[in-house]
Amino acid sequence: MKALMITVMTTALAATLATPCPAADEGGCFVASGIVQADFSLPRVAAAIARKQLNVAVLGSASSTLPGAGGAQAYPARLQASLTRRLPGVTIKVVAHTKARETAAEMVTTLHQVLQDDKPDLVVWQTGTVDAMLGVDPDQFQSALADGIDALHDGKADGVFMNMQYSPRTDSMIAMGAYVEAMRFIALQREILLFDRFAVMNDWNEMGVFDLSATTKKIDVAERVHDCIGRLLGRLIVDGANLAQASNTGAGNMDTTHREIH
Amino acid sequence: MPAVTPPGRDLRLDLFRGLALWLIFLDHIPSNMVSWLTIRNYGFSDATEIFVFISGYTAAFVYGREMDNRGFIVASARILKRVWQIYVAHIFLFVVYMAEIAYVASSFDNPLYGEEMGILNFLKQPDVTMIQAMLLKFKPANMDVLPLYIVLLGGFPPMLWLIKRSPTLGLAVSAALYTLTWRFDWSLPAYPNGTWFFNPLAWQLLFVFGAWCALGGAERIAPFARSRPVFWLAVAYLVFAFAITMTWYVPHTANYVPHWLTDWMYPIDKTNLDVLRFAHFVALATVTLRYVPRNWPLLTSPLMRPAILCGQHSLEIFCLGVFLAFAGHFAMVELWDGIGMQVLVSAAGIAAMVAVAALITWYKNVEARRHGPRQTPPNADLAGGEA
Numbered sequence: 001m002k003a004l005m006i007t008v009m010t011t012a013l014a015a016t017l018a019t020p021c022p023a024a025d026e027g028g029c030f031v032a033s034g035i036v037q038a039d040f041s042l043p044r045v046a047a048a049i050a051r052k053q054l055n056v057a058v059l060g061s062a063s064s065t066l067p068g069a070g071g072a073q074a075y076p077a078r079l080q081a082s083l084t085r086r087l088p089g090v091t092i093k094v095v096a097h098t099k100a101r102e103t104a105a106e107m108v109t110t111l112h113q114v115l116q117d118d119k120p121d122l123v124v125w126q127t128g129t130v131d132a133m134l135g136v137d138p139d140q141f142q143s144a145l146a147d148g149i150d151a152l153h154d155g156k157a158d159g160v161f162m163n164m165q166y167s168p169r170t171d172s173m174i175a176m177g178a179y180v181e182a183m184r185f186i187a188l189q190r191e192i193l194l195f196d197r198f199a200v201m202n203d204w205n206e207m208g209v210f211d212l213s214a215t216t217k218k219i220d221v222a223e224r225v226h227d228c229i230g231r232l233l234g235r236l237i238v239d240g241a242n243l244a245q246a247s248n249t250g251a252g253n254m255d256t257t258h259r260e261i262h
Numbered sequence: 263m264p265a266v267t268p269p270g271r272d273l274r275l276d277l278f279r280g281l282a283l284w285l286i287f288l289d290h291i292p293s294n295m296v297s298w299l300t301i302r303n304y305g306f307s308d309a310t311e312i313f314v315f316i317s318g319y320t321a322a323f324v325y326g327r328e329m330d331n332r333g334f335i336v337a338s339a340r341i342l343k344r345v346w347q348i349y350v351a352h353i354f355l356f357v358v359y360m361a362e363i364a365y366v367a368s369s370f371d372n373p374l375y376g377e378e379m380g381i382l383n384f385l386k387q388p389d390v391t392m393i394q395a396m397l398l399k400f401k402p403a404n405m406d407v408l409p410l411y412i413v414l415l416g417g418f419p420p421m422l423w424l425i426k427r428s429p430t431l432g433l434a435v436s437a438a439l440y441t442l443t444w445r446f447d448w449s450l451p452a453y454p455n456g457t458w459f460f461n462p463l464a465w466q467l468l469f470v471f472g473a474w475c476a477l478g479g480a481e482r483i484a485p486f487a488r489s490r491p492v493f494w495l496a497v498a499y500l501v502f503a504f505a506i507t508m509t510w511y512v513p514h515t516a517n518y519v520p521h522w523l524t525d526w527m528y529p530i531d532k533t534n535l536d537v538l539r540f541a542h543f544v545a546l547a548t549v550t551l552r553y554v555p556r557n558w559p560l561l562t563s564p565l566m567r568p569a570i571l572c573g574q575h576s577l578e579i580f581c582l583g584v585f586l587a588f589a590g591h592f593a594m595v596e597l598w599d600g601i602g603m604q605v606l607v608s609a610a611g612i613a614a615m616v617a618v619a620a621l622i623t624w625y626k627n628v629e630a631r632r633h634g635p636r637q638t639p640p641n642a643d644l645a646g647g648e649a
Contacts, residue, residue: 034513062377101380133381137456138533167378168599169370171292172591173363174381175403175459185529188516202293205599213595215370222374 025085026235029228030209035199036232040191041247042158042240048121049241053091054083056237057114057157059107060126062100063165066222071096073223078230079124079237086238095120103131104144111148115155122237123152124195126162132179141179145186152192160193160237161186166201168213193240195233201225273561273570274554279316280573280619283583284612285309290404290587293594295601296608303511305503306530306542310407314414314465315543317576318472321415325422326477338419345416351581352408356395358585359402360385362592394453401452404584406459413450413462414469421470425477433479436470439463444534457533464534468543487548496545503542568612571619578622579615586611 048054058064058076066074076096083092097114099107104127111123125148131141145161152159163183164176180198187194205212210225285300286309302308321341329337367382384391384400394400398409425432442448443464449457475483486492506527509515530536560566572579590607597603 039514062380063375067373067376100377129377130380133378134455135452140456142529165375165378167375168293168595169366169372169375170378170381171595172290172588173359173366173403174378189524189528206293212372212374213599214372217371217373219373222372225374 025082026231027227029231030207031200031232032203032207035196035203036236038193038236038239038243039188040193040240041244042122042160042193042237043244043248044121044156044158045237046241046244046248049087049090052089054087054093054122055118055120056080056083056092056094056122056124057118057120058094058096058098058124058126059111059114060096060098060124060162061102061107061130062098063129064096064098064126066219066226068219073219073226075226075229075233076124078227079233080230082231082234083237086234101130103134103136104128104141104148105136108144108147108151111151112155115151115157119155120157122158122160123155124160124162124233126197128176128179128183129164129174132164132174132176135175138178138182142182142186145183146190149186149190149192158193158240160195160233160240162195162233163198166198166205166212168205193236195229195236197229200229200232204228272556273566274551274556274558275316275320276570276573277554277561277566278312278550278573279320279576280569280571280579282309282312282316283572283576283579283615284569286313286407286580287583287587287611287615288608290584291590291594291604291607291611293599293604294608295604301546304507305500305546306507306536307539307546310460310532311468311535311539311543313407313576314410314468315472315547316573317411318414318469319476320472321418321469322422322425322473322476325418326426326473329422329426334419334423337422341415341419341422345412348408348412348415348577351577352398352405352412353396355405355408355581355584356402358588359405362588390453397453399451399453401459404587407580409458410460410462410465414466417462417466418469418473421466422473425470425473429474429477429479433470433474436467440467440535449533459533461534468535468540488552492548493552496548499541499545500549503538503545568616568619571623572615575619575622579619582615582618583611586614 045054056079058079060076064074064076065071071077074096076094076098080092080094083090083094095118097110099110102110107125107127111125114120114123127145128141131144149159161183163180167174176198184194184196186192201210201212204210204225210221212225214221285302288294288297288300289302289309291297297303300309325337325341328340363382364385367379367385370379391400398412401409421432421436424435440463443461448463449461450463452458471479506519509519527538530538532539554561561570590611594603594607
């Protein structure tokens, strides 16, 4: 409904035109280029990397978790592993704060709390699915996102948005469009990095990297999906930090987004 | 294919409504490459605007004549009978939707999608869900258009009466309601949260504008609408909208749009029929009608007949389209969702819509012949139409 209607189809088109772009620590998690791209910098993450101590908080709903012991296979833990591999010598701590069935507005309260208690350098905020399922007014959803960004600024933390999963089976049952667009729009307008999970998973499904409509009770595909999300999210965060460094040293051009840190 | 032309009927209405039905069908299939063809990707407005406008136009045309011949009460009763038919059609589609999610609930249990399966919670409390659906407050994905029509048509009798007395006053009242809706954020509540996706209090402007055009307004603005400056203004606006739309799809071009413009322009609100969308529809109509006059030879050619047939039975074909979009998506998920399948599902769906429309026309012709010359009142298809 909201303005910036960069639809799923964009991604599909991009996917057909683009070639996979492998880089360090992607473990076969190919995604069409341009889908996971640092358009904005993460200065506080860059500063934390320089201090050799990076604290990340992941705020999310049920799709940030997987059934199983201690969440070791869910993407927050996989993100910690990926960042540890990418940033040798830096102590990485990723803490997940997940709660099922929370809307974006409800999560803003948690966000304030987390910023106050943990003082993270970076908050990954996964939201949108619950709002779409409940049909929350997209305007209210947008203002909750904006409130969250204000909280991030006040709490002196960088932020990365993460939107919904792409779920082919429920695609015709949950009207995600307005909420996907709202997150993309606010991210662009307020210059917040977005991990476009919806586009990434749509690309995987399209390219046959993962069969997301398979009828299975087994957990292995789900675990591989989360591992890939963790790895790509790690790449995005490191790219964002590199971008901040590049603009600090005066060499701020967009190409640096693709440079690996090691 | 049966012949379609009662003399004097403006076939352009049927043609464009039929095309709008096809576009709505294509847009309703998730992850469908073919929907790149639809107009929503190239400007601000989409098939919904075409559909609402034409429905207002035809409703005024059909029921306006009825009001002249048989009075306000009888015409109003006919309008409300139509509202009831649309309501029943909506409930039918709701049942189809519930059947689909019930099937998915029992067959699909991928641990990756534990959260998305929360949509099935509606099945766990049928007492609430069913009642909210019957009150038109619970409207699942893609089922927002018929409730909009129900409200627009339900409120139409007094507006029709007013437009017939004083067209200018009627349009002014409609515009005032639209303005107040924007000013005071009026809306209709939805279940379990939020408001109606299409706010009838705002969308009535397009419906009433269509009715106003049908009852003489079109002739009044014709000299103005056909003038050269207006034509070029419309073209310029369409080009502008096209350029802006492209920045949504081509990465990194959004930065070239000046900040003052984005601040003023966004968000372009579909729920409340943003004035930019309204203007885009009017511009599109201005330009299109210049090239498609009422006596356009192609209108009676076999090439246009499939779309015209669909447009003449819009309620049936709209419902069929929503059902086919569900079924097509289901087939894509179950069988194969490659581009070939997307094209196949899109083409087969449109073919099915045309076939059913042709069947309905054939049946109506047969019935009409059997009943001989007895005059049946014209049936207004989905808020207007078959006149």
